Amino acid sequence: MDTRTATAELGWISFPANGWEEVSGYDENLNTIRTYQVCNVFEPSQNNWLLTTYIDRRAAQRIYVEIRFTVRDCASIPSVLGSCKETFNLYYLETDRTVSESIKGVEYWANAPYLKVDTIAADESFSQVDFGGRLMKVNTEVRSFGPLSKGRGFHLAFQDLGACMSLLAVRVFYKKCPSIVQNFAFFPETLTGAESTSLVIARGSCIPNAEEVDVPIKLYCNGDGEWMVPIGSCSCKAGFEPDNAAKPSTSCPQGTFKSSQGAGLCQQCPLNSRSTIEAATLCGCRNGYYRGDMDKPEDMCTSVPSAPRNVVSVVNQTSVLLEWNPPRDTGHREDLTYNIVCRRCHSSERRACQPCDDSVKFTPGKEVLKGTRVEISKLRAHMSYTFDIQTVNGVSNKSPYPAQQLSINITTNQAAPSVVPILHQVSSTSRSFSLSWPPPEQPNGIILDYEIRYYDKSSGLNSSVVQSDSPNVVLEGLRPGTGYVVQVRARTVAGYGAYSKEMLFQTLTDGKSVGGLLKCQLSLIAGSLVGGVCIVSLVAIAIICTSGPTPTVTFPTLSEGRSSPGVKIYIDPFTYEDPNEAVREFAKEIDPSCVKIEEVIGSGEFGEVYKGRLKPVGKKEIPVAIKTLKVGYSERQRRDFLAEASIMGQFDQPNIIRLEGVVTKSRPTMIITEFMENGALDSFLRLNDGQFPVIQLVGMLRGIASGIRYLAEMSYVHRDLAARNILVNSNLVCKVSDFGLSRYLEEDTSDPTYTSSLGGKIPVRWTAPEAIAYRKFTSASDVWSYGIVTWEVMSYGERPYWDMSNQDVINAIEQDFRLPAPMDCPVVLHQLMLDCWQKDRNARPKFPDIVSMLDKMIRNPASLKAGTNNIPPGPSHHHPLLDRGAPDLSRVSSVEDWLAALKMTQYRDSFIGSGFTSLPLVTQITAEYVFSFLSSFLCHPYRMHPF
Structure with missing residues (x-):
């Protein structure tokens, strides 16, 4: 509404009749205007109302009112009453329909149902009228109100309490951001928000022949009707180039192309290529020219090379040296290589030739040679051979013609x-x-x-x-x-060949046949073995007799205590000079078109975390979790963000969160992992307090221990093992996640540790005391943390140490306080926790031991009854041979010394050959293994060994 343009009566409702009066007047430019005046300053108790016509708000939530008015200075009016005012009040009423003119009663206006906007005072008042009759000193005030939501429109009301004033003009408006094309995206007209500080999101859509670059595409409309900085953008499709940022993209004309999406311009077709259509994304090669598999669209088309030239051969007995010159025509490429085809011929006809034997040796090789020289050896003497030297480049596989070649025939000499x-x-x-x-x-x-x-x-x-x-x-x-x-x-006739390898043969003792010798040797071996077995047997009997009434004792097998050959070792991505190289090596790059973001499920240190879908090409769509890097990141933040992907990408184990891949070549940067439906373990347990049987909780603990055992085998220390960093899927499988605090575990010392940077944050309630005091992190400190996780699981997500402060926790642990058993927790599990919380880190169990203990609990559910102390036997920290009279490892320095102390030196080669190369491995030998080992030698006294 704008009364400045009105020339007819406005028809507003006024009350009482002798209050506001509508009159015609002139503005400062002598234009005719309709105004309302009131000046009952000589009468007491004024309450004059003026109500506008109905105003449709057009879905606007905040309304602005511009009022132009004049006010007479009370001091300039002679004999005025003390109630004279120089202000008036502005009100509004939300409604769906026009207020009737019949509401003129005193009672209605005495209880006016209007909401007050403000009391408005003049910046300047006037004291007289000039000769032209115009009011001087016009005031202009703007007020806003909202949010409006109860009706389709509203009325404005002006209340006069005893002023001498005129309403010259009233303009009512709302603010909006106009439709706009920005960054090749169209944004529709958008109303401002309910508050002056509100930001309203407008979703954009790409203009024709443009595609999304970053998603989502949006602009924020502020309270002043101005667009803020855009998020996301579009760019021209391949085959199209921009006129400018506001106009649609135009297609590339014939003879030009644009191979990729972006702001680039169309380019002329490269040499030996052409485009015969508009909007070409690639220029086709002319006949006889090709592009290689690794060539870029902007590279010129090239041809196959010609044959090599001037081959020279030198025959030396059964060896041939071939040298040649490069071809005259390389096809305008720099990736020229050579292949050598060898055939053995029995006559001059090529049909009688056969491929050479696999035993023929080519130095440096017979395929993809970059040099022009090759030595061929281990040929047959007095034999005819044909060698084809082929030239190959990056487009040879595109040509319908075979590779160009030069052939040479040679005959070997005697050898x-x-x-x-x-x-x-x-x-x-x-x-x-x-x-x-x-x-x-x-x-x-x-x-x-x-x-x-x-x-x-x-x-x-x-x-x-x-x-x-x-x-x-x-x-x-x-x-x-x-x-x-x-x-x-x-x-x-060519001379002697080389000697065969040395082999050892034995003559018999005088008067002995072969059978007698074998019998004698067998007796000697059997006698010494029996002596060794007797020693071991006596030790084993002593163990069994002193171990109590239960005769069955389970020992760890050798394979449980040793790392299998070929185990990967974790590589710290921060050791790379270029961290992006670590990402490329360990994380798969995913095309962003395969990723669909569905909903926000949380926020991380670097940005939002979403639930989404991943649809790899040719594979089934799967749910995933998507971590994004927020806009405006620094290069350091990007490096730290992607470091977690470089770490996760090195792991492949069912109880470690699986990395699906990363998106680094477009924005936003994303890390994509498997989706864990039940979220973090601590919150999941709190939501399901008391809902699981103990054996199921033990199964979950077993999964966590298996995952950390895998990390320990890779020489990796997690440093932040807690229930909040364990994720649970729909099958209640627990997986270790969050590798932000983890670092590489050095193995070049006898006490592998990680020293954190000074001042680094440490999760005190989950951290071993040596890690808190000295910043020394090992697999043993992870064992301490695992004990806290076990307590969290058995207490269904209760906070460790309750509401104690971090310093109180440190002091309590130093004074040997340990968390008590949670309600209904089996004794065996609390004992496992206490073992994990040993002050001496060397006394804590290893993760293979923990997995074995939990397996035995699962196989023997009776041990999990609350109150029982039937702890399943776990792997011993000492070997039985050392616990019962055998030599202490601390008193011997090698496997040879240990065998000598047992009077079993004769078995040294067999022990070493079977893998017992160090004292730590000796501690893992079971009594059953010893008996089996020695018995096999009684049955097989001869074993072949290379001389």
């Missing part, structure tokens, strides 16, 4: 024979033995004879040589009961 592969002992006496052998795999001609070299192993001197025309020999004149080292080589 010495290859090595005799093995020797066999046919018979043996006290003074001789008979040997035989197969001929060399590549005789390279007719074998003329063999040379046999042998010497006494005990002396290692004065080797003897004999000749043999056949592949067998009898060596005579030897010493009884002596070992001899023997080697053989073959000879052709």
